[in-house]
Amino acid sequence: MDKNYFANDTIVASATGLNVRSAIGVLRVSGPMALTDAGKYVRLKSKNARANLETRNFDSIRTRYLYRCDVLSRDNAIIDDGLVAFFPAPNSYSGEDMVEVHLHGNPLIQREVIDSIVHNTGARPAERGEFSFRAFRNGKLDLSQVEAVEALISAETSLGLEAAVKSLSGAVKRFIDPIQEDLKNLIASLELELDFSDQDVEVLDWSLFEKKLQSVQGRLRAAVVQFDSIRPAMNGVTVSFVGRPNAGKSTLFNVLVGEERSIVSQIEGTTRDVIREQIYLDGLLLRLSDTAGMRDTSDVIESEGVKRSLEEIKDSELVLVVIDSGEAGRTSASAPLLALIKEVSERAGERKLIFVFNKIDNGDALVIKEFISNHDLVSNSVIVSSTTGQGLLELQEKIKSEFVASDLLQISPEIFCQRQREALVQAMGRLSIVSDNIQTGIQEMDLLAIDIRSAMVAISELSGSIDSEAILEHIFSNFCIGK
Ligand SMILES: Nc1nc2c(ncn2[C@@H]2O[C@H](COP(=O)(O)OP(=O)(O)OP(=O)(O)O)[C@@H](O)[C@H]2O)c(=O)[nH]1
Ligand SMILES: [Mg+2]
Structure with missing residues (x-):
């Protein structure tokens, strides 16, 4: 992953894209200097507010409020009549200080204002998905929610949109947290057994242990099966x-x-x-x-x-x-x-x-x-x-029936993308080693605990951590600039 992602500087990009003409175009600026430097490229129309911005008196500036403003070019000429909003940390998308500038939606204006911001404030153009990356880094979004943002923007079906919204609300975490808790308890019971291993008492109830393990396995399997059946309709x-x-x-x-x-x-x-x-x-x-x-x-x-x-x-x-x-x-x-x-x-x-x-x-x-x-x-x-149309309806029905389950509307997925599926399948593989070992009478506590821990690591990749660089790389390479 580009080292820029890990820098703690101020970034700028168009949030609405530079390839279309539209009624408005929105730029976002995020980072430690976002608020302090805003006065270098916007001049608020309201006199009081303008003075407050110029003297960096942010306590007297309304936050998350759209101010009318002149927008300045790199040479301080007025290049647009726009709106600006200030979002102090942590109450912003990225969790950092942020500024949003609403311009007229001509890419040329947006480019000039980005140039002005870069030149006059020292902000740098953002990398792909860097605003979302910062939201992730600042704990505003977990990795599954970052993926949901991407899905929300790129979904091409209404089911895909529904799934993305659910995932953005933290559905993945709500699904995996209880599972992780159960696995943690299983490890704890193994450790307890280990502590008593030099005595002749068996504290572990193996049948209960297996039942709990099977319950976790069942939930993971169901999540994968549900995802597989809804995926074609979603994607x-x-x-x-x-x-x-x-x-x-x-x-x-x-x-x-x-x-x-x-x-x-x-x-x-x-x-x-x-x-x-x-x-x-x-x-x-x-x-x-x-x-x-x-x-x-x-x-x-x-x-x-x-x-x-x-x-x-x-x-x-x-x-x-x-x-x-x-x-x-x-x-x-x-x-x-x-x-x-x-x-x-x-x-x-x-x-x-x-x-x-x-x-x-x-x-x-x-x-x-x-x-x-x-x-x-x-x-x-x-x-x-193909020329008379005979049989075409039947063909269409057949195509649909190959992919769309009839009870589709009842399916509410717990996971939302292939990457999450792979992580669950990996966890399932680890847990089946555990159950196989128990079945064959290999009741070595440390060994069993190791595989349960690996399953937990695999599951934790769903919500992600800042260390999993390969995963981050994979996710953020799909993003566009400005998201
Ligand atoms: N009678 C009849 N003719 C058809 C039908 N479907 C296609 N054709 C004719 O078959 C010929 C070839 O059709 P194409 O659709 O070009 O065939 P293709 O499989 O794409 O051929 P290539 O691109 O060369 O591999 C054309 O003259 C079509 O009009 C059909 O259902 N009935
Ligand atoms: Mg052809």
């Missing part, structure tokens, strides 16, 4: 279209997207670059990618397309294997088709697969149904025609 699903050239991948892609996004032609090898588009299927976000048809080809560009198409499978959660029903119906053509089905299935591994038998308007449904049952594809095949 969306990546879907790739693969198949042999001319199977109608691009046509199907366009129909689902609702516009002629991808070029369609009867020439084999039309699509080369991966074409991406997002759609919502009753609220389920799908990130679709249309790819090049897969075949052996001597065309350099096309074979690059084929390579990308194969890579795309790796990044997908759902692979739609588009098959020309006419081709599937011809016995002579089945060898390359079967080879493709085999290759894609192998590459897809654990990913979900749906075989879409397209162009049924040109094929024989009975023959296709036979093909499907002969090749054991009944549970994940759909017969469609």
Whole structure:
């Protein structure tokens, strides 16, 4: 992580972004000199307040109140008529002294004012997510809440937003605190047993111990299962279209997207670059990618397309294997088709697969149904025609049912992102070592305690500590400047 993050200086950035013109643009300044230096770039319109700011008489300035002000350029010329608010520590987002300047939302104005602040006060432009990092460092937010801030800004579904708000309110901590407490008690009971180990009394009730351990394991498992079932609806699903050239991948892609996004032609090898588009299927976000048809080809560009198409499978959660029903119906053509089905299935591994038998308007449904049952594809095949629309509803329903549990509304997740899931899975691994050891009669207290402690460390990563640099790096690299 950049050493800037750990400095105790004053930082400035646009909170609303420098890439859009909008009604207003807001700059934030945070750090020890934020309040004291504010008079160097804003001149309050109210005479009294202006004098107070100039003499740094902050006791007489209203906090968290919007003052009308002139905003000054680096040469003290007025460059905007704006508003400014003062947030003394610790009652600010970052927990430090903060100033917010509301400007007209022209990026040029914002850039000039940032330049003025940097030049005239010695503040430096903030790193990604540095305001949130400071909030974390000052104990205003724990790591799961920092992630919630990021999620709140970047969520693309209403479920994602709901989850982010819940997480921001401290839901993760409310979930893990009792678990940590229970684990601590388990360690304490092991230590007590250890203290009495030279005597012939057994103070530890093993069956109770195991019951408590299982209760923790059950809660962790449930949290992971809940997260897994709600995650697609929360974050969306990546879907790739693969198949042999001319199977109608691009046509199907366009129909689902609702516009002629991808070029369609009867020439084999039309699509080369991966074409991406997002759609919502009753609220389920799908990130679709249309790819090049897969075949052996001597065309350099096309074979690059084929390579990308194969890579795309790796990044997908759902692979739609588009098959020309006419081709599937011809016995002579089945060898390359079967080879493709085999290759894609192998590459897809654990990913979900749906075989879409397209162009049924040109094929024989009975023959296709036979093909499907002969090749054991009944549970994940759909017969469609992208041109007549036949079977498309069924395909959409099938996609939804792969990802959206019917009782979704009842699911209230305890964890909210992959990183948190990984930490819980790690903790679960440690705790299952403990239960395995007890089951096999290895009742060495220190050994058991070590694994429980490791589980606690893994769980504590959910709320995080300032020492876990790799984790911080991972989280803050996703942030934008000014957050
Ligand atoms: N009759 C019929 N023709 C279709 C259907 N879907 C696609 N086609 C036609 O099949 C041809 C190939 O369609 P594309 O969508 O370009 O096929 P593709 O799989 O993307 O092909 P590549 O990009 O070359 O790999 C075009 O002429 C489409 O009009 C369908 O359901 N029925
Ligand atoms: Mg195509």
